[in-house]
């Protein structure tokens with residue numbers, strides 16, 4: 287199965303294309319694995335609107351096939367930047383409607399958790415929600431983020447709630463994502479473990495979206511919505 | 526062109542999609558107005574943008590269905606690139622690029638103001654340049670010298686502060702009407718005396734630029750001066766006098782522009798063109814007048830499709846890297 291995936295929930299524009307085969311334990315195995323990312327320079331705005339379709343086009347060219355060879359489109363539904371999510375999902379829905387390729391929505395927190403999980407430890411994925419808050423979702427040590435519904439459902443938390451959320455998932459919980467870097471001190475004081483700031487585990491890669499989508503049935507694209515996790519009214523009443 | 530043009534417009538709070546023929550005949554023009562901003566007294570970008578994403582797919586489906594068409598018949602996709610609310614624009618613009626890209630169709634990035642001017646080019650009116658254009662909406666108020674169909678805007682004058690529609694909306698708010706308040710204010714004014722109060726129309730301001738900020742302040746002071754019970758009792762008079770000043774402010778500059786350019790023909794666009802007293806006053810100017818039907822005056826995608834006929838369409842993949850713009854005319 288060929289999956290084309292992208293994620294625009296964080297500052298990074300991430301695009302990937304994978305050909306998946308059924309591997310051991312029904313876990314998909316990639317026989318073709320292509321990915322491109324763009325990280326905006328510090329202090330500059332994300333380039334999703336300009337870059338997303340450019341990167342998709344480049345990957346398709348590299349794959350040597352067109353849309354008719356793609357079996358599924360997977361788009362990150364966040365949580366994350368509201369505008370970033372809308373650019374990603376407006377693009378995904380249009381590509382799906384125009385090409386006829388089914389669309390799958392993938393949680394960006396889940397995609398972050400998949401490569402970080404393992405070695406019998408709980409995992410908390412954290413995305414900077416701005417305004418001093420964080421979007422989180424967590425999996426216990428016995429869970430598998432690739433297939434399991436997170437024990438800690440996606441939600442927005444204040445900094446003072448973060449350490450307790452990680453501790454509740456399990457001892458020495460591994461915490462990843464740009465929110466983990468942002469709130470490192472809070473987590474470390476609470477006994478959680480965080481990879482070095484430069485670790486790729488903190489960054490969203492659309493490759494995990496391909497794997498996750500490969501295991502999910504495609505839904506009608508009208509049912510795919512951004513995981514805003516915060517009411518729009520909150521923006522309206524912001525001083 | 527024998528095929529159809531599919532256009533998308535999401536620059537403010539209306540989610541719009543339309544299908545026209547290559548000859549400028551409207552096949553469908555779907556507008557989904559978001560009646561959710563009333564309680565905030567203005568458009569909240571985050572709320573508008575969420576609605577755009579939720580409404581766009583059904584609006585696109587409806588535009589194709591009403592046109593009796595499928596994507597297979599579409600030869601050109603167009604979308605508004607700006608000016609407008611960036612968070613709203615990117616929804617429709619991303620979708621437009623995506624629709625075109627998956628089929629390797631050409632794509633036209635349309636300027637919203639070019640769209641308002643191009644509304645007049647559509648059938649059956651086919652009002653052809655040269656003409657003078659007055660665009661008066663919630664976000665814009667301008668006079669343009671339209672010499673051809675193209676995207677280059679020859680601006681003669683524009684508002685230095687509020688737009689005419691904004692002036693209607695702010696006045697309506699002061700008089701306790703909902704948002705947007707232009708139409709409600711017109712209804713209230715119908716039962717009032719337009720000469721009851723003298724509000725300024727910036728008569729002494731020379732040239733072709735507009736200013737409505739002073740007028741809004743004048744209404745505010747008048748309401749305070751009268752005190753609540755009296756202002757309440759004379760709401761219709763206040764509305765009628767306020768409306769009269771906005772119409773006068775527009776008319777003064779239209780007359781000056783007709784004189785300056787020697788134009789004999791006038792096209793009007795923007796939501797304020799729905800205003801009865803304004804239309805009546807324009808009809809008395811003695812020039813050939815084109816006021817498109819309301820659905821083509823307020824924000825809509827048929828006008829964007831019309832402008833696309835006269836814009837440079839980019840071939841796949843040249844448009845993939847285009848972004849939207851909030852202000853100014855960063856044209857191709």
Ligand SMILES: Nc1ncnc2c1ncn2[C@@H]1O[C@H](COP(=O)(O)OP(=O)(O)OP(=O)(O)O)[C@@H](O)[C@H]1O
Nearest residue numbers: 662663664665690705707708795796797800823824
């Ligand atoms: N009958 C009327 N009399 C006066 N003003 C009106 C009337 N009907 C609508 N309006 C005003 O027109 C404006 C809406 O028009 P339009 O949809 O063109 O504006 P907009 O959404 O702000 O678009 P743009 O982005 O083109 O500025 C509002 O300000 C509204 O109050």
